[in-house]
Amino acid sequence: MRLLSRILWLIPITLCIFSACQSKQKSSTTGWKYNDAKEGGFEVVPYLEQATGPGLVLIPAGTFTMGNMDQDVMFDYTNVPHKVTIASFYMDECEISNIDYLEYLNWLKKVFVDNSSGLQGVYERALPDENCWRTPTGFMEDRVQNYFRSPAYRYYPVVGVSWIQATQYAEWRTDRVNEKILADLKYVDWNQTPSPEGHFTTDAYLNYPEYEAQSDRRLQYITTGDYRNVMMEDGILLPKYRLPTEAEWEYAALGLMENALGERILERNLYPWSGKSLRSENKNYYGEFQMNFKRGKGDYTGVAIAPNPANMFTSEVRSYWPNDFGLFNMAGNVAEWVLDVYRPGGTSELSEYNPFRGNIYTSMQRNPDGTLMERDSIGRIPMVMDDNSKNERRANYRSSYNVNYNDGDLASLINTDVSTADPAQTTELMYRKGNKDYSYSLMGDNVRVIKGGSWKDIPYWAQPGNRRFLPEDESADWIGFRCAMSRLGDIQMGKTSKK
Secondary structure (H helix, E strand, O other): OHHHHHHHHHHHHHHHHHHHHOOOOEOOOOOOEOOOHHHOOOOOOOOOOOOOOOOEEEEOOEEEEEOOOOOOOOOOOOOOOEEEEEOOEEEEOOOOEHHHHHHHHHHHHHHHOOOOOOOHHHHHHHOOOHHHHOEOOEOOHHHHHHOOOOHHHOOOEOOOOOHHHHHHHHHHHHHHHHHHHHHHOOOOOOOOOOOOOOOOOHHHHHHOHHHOOOOOOOEEOOOOOOEEOOOHHHOOOOOOEEOOOHHHHHHHHHOOOOOEEOOEEOOOOOOOOOOOOOEOOOOOOOOOEOOOOOOEOOEOOOOOOOOOOOOOOOOOOOOOOOOOOOOOOOOOOOEEEEEEEOOOOOOOOOOOEOOOOOOEOEEEOEOOOOOEOOOOOOOOOOEEEOOHHHHOOOOOOOOOEOOOOOOOOHHHOOOOOOOOOOHHHHHHHHOEOOOOOOOEOOOOOOEEEEEOOOOOOOHHHHOOOOEEEEEOOOOOOOEEOOOEEEOOOOEEOOEEOOO
């Protein structure tokens, strides 16, 4: 609702600005007027800034030292300290909760199950693994039967969700948020019975003509008066929700604001709050733990007469105190999936600006005549990996598949005949243990990074610089996730650039 009110509030202002300045706007390079049919008809829609999507908090750009700043007790050296710069972005103020994920499942059930489409597998594949709570020597059946669906845990973080399921949730959330924006502005009509192959997706709305005439109220071209759909150029639709990158997550978790003076970081944060203590130094809450975690072997809560102020397992997603960026539970509660593919060499060899491992460049698949292929059975536009032949003369990249760039690709293999090696198996070849074909490590292109500590961890893992990994199709009772979104346009400490 806050997003909608902001958009509705901006529209009359931008229209007034446009009306007042329409006759004065012109190109600074050609002199031709904008929005004038007599002078070329090039349309430029007024724009102020990107609206903040539901649930998100703006994280301003900055430079920080990424990596482990404390003793590396695991002795794996997977994140050597190095300086990087992160562009401004948005991040969920708290982890995705059970009620959030139940809303997602409700939509999937309505679209793919209740209409007898025969695609109930889409719904079933999205279900969290409620058996993730089980342990052979502990009684956890109350969690198995109640944690995900009981109202008592409604605002607790969803667990048992794999990396694949988390990314699919982010895709769904993008489409539902953008559909709500367009429907509230009357640019599309609500579809009360969406079909599996025809439900609203942002990409389909922008690229297929099927949404024409869906609403009596549509935008018009300024110069001709013809009706049209909303375009990205209008600044109304939001970019895609996604998982944060490892660098974004670590930067956001540290929240280097309160301990900074100008450009100087006065004291490195060990946790997502100033200081190195696990307990609050606020006089009103002095001595209370600032996260939920495992205190020691067999100790999750302290004794009954003086219980640990932290919860004995997960807690509500808005528990404890937010960090300087306004983010909750960036230390404990549940560890979180991030976007990156894991490599034991760490991140110091990645780009110094917005570092990320996992780029696979794709495009919408087209028919021989150049038109887009029809949407698939679940309503998505078919995608295909970009043709590498078009990259032969590029200086910035040559391959569309960059997951194992400089760490598992053909160029980085040792004692391997690259002329006979299968590029799809290069990561496994590099991280093979010994020389025998059956002796492989856990490394692969489907292994993803996990950041942060959890209710099940000792405080060591709550340090933002530490990192773990798990195959993208697995899940656990101590892993959840939150979403992020790119910020379009520059921003520094809440001040937008001049327009």
